Amino acid sequence: MVGGRRLSLDWIGAVPFLGYVALFLFLPTVIIIAGAFASEGGLTLSNFANLSRPYIISAIISSVILSAVTAAGGAVLGALLTYAIATGNPRGIFRRVLTSACGVLAQFGGVTLAFAFIAAIGPASALYVYLSQHHLDYYGSGVWLYDLRGLELVYLYFQIPLMVLIFLPAVDGIKPQWREATESLGGGTWTYWRHVAGPLLAPAFLGSTLLLFANSLSAYATAAALINQGGPILPLQISNAITSEVGLHEPGFAKAQAVVLIVIVAIVSGLYAVLQRRTARWLQ
Amino acid sequence: MTASVETTLRSGVEVRLEDLRRRYSGVTALDGLSLTMAPGELVCLLGPSGCGKTTALRLLAGLEEADGGRVLIGGEDVTNVPANKREIGMVFQAYSLFPHMTAMQNVAFGMQLHKVGPAERRKRAGDMLELVGLSAHVHKYASQLSGGQQQRVALARALAIEPKVLLLDEPLSALDARVRARLRDEIRRVQLEVGTTTLFVTHDQEEALAIADRVGVMNAGRIEQLGPPTTIYSRPATPFVAEFVGLTNRLPGVVKGGEVEVRGTRLPLVKPDSSDGAAIALVRPEAVTLASDGDMLPGPLIGTVIATVFLGATSRVTVDLGDITVLAQLPTSDAAALTAGTRVRLSLRKDPVLLARDETAPTEA
Known part of the structure; x- marks a missing residue:
């Protein structure tokens, strides 16, 4: 190629990744978005108009609340656990066992997790039977395990370990010299957290919380296994719209609901990327 | 450079370490170390890894507690005074700048903790950065500065609070040879200018001999020989000193x-x-x-x-x-x-x- 710029072939190594992303992220997204606007006769906005149905709005609100509560709870409890791990012996057995366990538990969901909770604390569990016989009836005002409150508890089971996995690198990046420098400059523990560690960890903490939010928002299998009546959250409503046995088969409407999820997750992911970039600049 | 401290205005205080002892899980790090530093003097603790020099510095800083002995700064016993009350400026080996603050904010931070007003803080931080030759970099973050520049900011930050004692914990060890030599001379110039009593810890004999008023050669938790660089080199008191220095x-x-x-x-x-x-x-x-x-x-x-x-x-x-x-x-x-x-x-x-x-x-x- 005389006189021209030589083509760089550096990107060839990324082809498998790009292929994967195209096939399993972009293609489904395009199919969903296109399907949301499609009807038998051509293009339509009716699927989006149907999003104003009261039970759908309620499901969106419930999904956001469920995600926010489990993200906040998972982030706070997970951050405390992360701090305990990070301040321990970096090569100690405590750290190795906990990080390995978190790696497994963060992926533990679906029917297995739902059944584990039903068996452990459900109304037929040995624990409940024993406690209710001793005047500790935690289902006295209704079996909350099968509604949103139950989902909040069950979701925390995988949200907390996920928080540990994604927040630990940021906490590990905090250098002991920063604390000692703060002390030598006249600051105490509060000063250190208020002016140094806090601001340094805040972007990573918020970013991790956003990831937990997105994780909870898109979770389906656990909720489907635990809740078999109605659809209090959006993923279950999407399922109902596709698989309804009472004549409400609305695949276009399901796709419109999925677009709502995609938009929320895209916003959250964008915010996460911004925060991560900021942290990466500081902690490099 | 071994410029005489007598030629400068001494604003430092006397520092005394008396019979300091420290053990870590059965291993003796300091074995009755004693050292008296004159006001405004720069003393280097020189020795191989594990000889106890950094432990001595950390005990003086208050970052660790001694098992025995006393630390006196300006005649006051500060052995049980926490680090943030000792009025000590410290420069670490590396990476101690707060990465989310600019150079100016790093230098001003200690003054903020000492309740210095914002206008005075900015002025003094600017002066300190000028002293270390970084006036053009006041708004840069640590990640935008070279290793040598970061250590200059760290020096300015340590001096900005007008400490009684300045502690330097191998501040040049992460730098390349040319920058190291230049910054070494810079540290000495600044130290002479401000007159702060300074303890400098290093394992680099050339660095110690070049910068110090007196060098303390350490081995196994004790100072084997303490004296001016020329004496340490030409009249070593022990075989260890003779073999370690030169x-x-x-x-x-x-x-x-x-x-x-x-x-x-x-x-x-x-x-x-x-x-x-x-x-x-x-x-x-x-x-x-x-x-x-x-x-x-x-x-x-x-x-x-x-x-x-x-x-x-x-x-x-x-x-x-x-x-x-x-x-x-x-x-x-x-x-x-x-x-x-x-x-x-x-x-x-x-x-x-x-x-x-x-x-x-x-x-x-």
């Missing part, structure tokens, strides 16, 4: 009558009361001279040059004597003709020498 030839010899005979040359001993018998004499390369003319008949001090290393004004020549090799340091003009393969005759200058077998020499105060 290059030393280890030449087998025989002690007899207060002298040691090395390859036919009798050399006086630093400690003439050493017992007779075989010993290793420690001879500096500067005490070895070479001649390449005249009689080169085989003898104990006739050898062959195997390497010549150009060091600038001097050159280091390695001579093979058959059973051992000997280093000689000569003016480069004298060493120019001593290429590899040249036959040379060694002679040893009759400076008092130490013996490697003798580990009980007293400490000079």
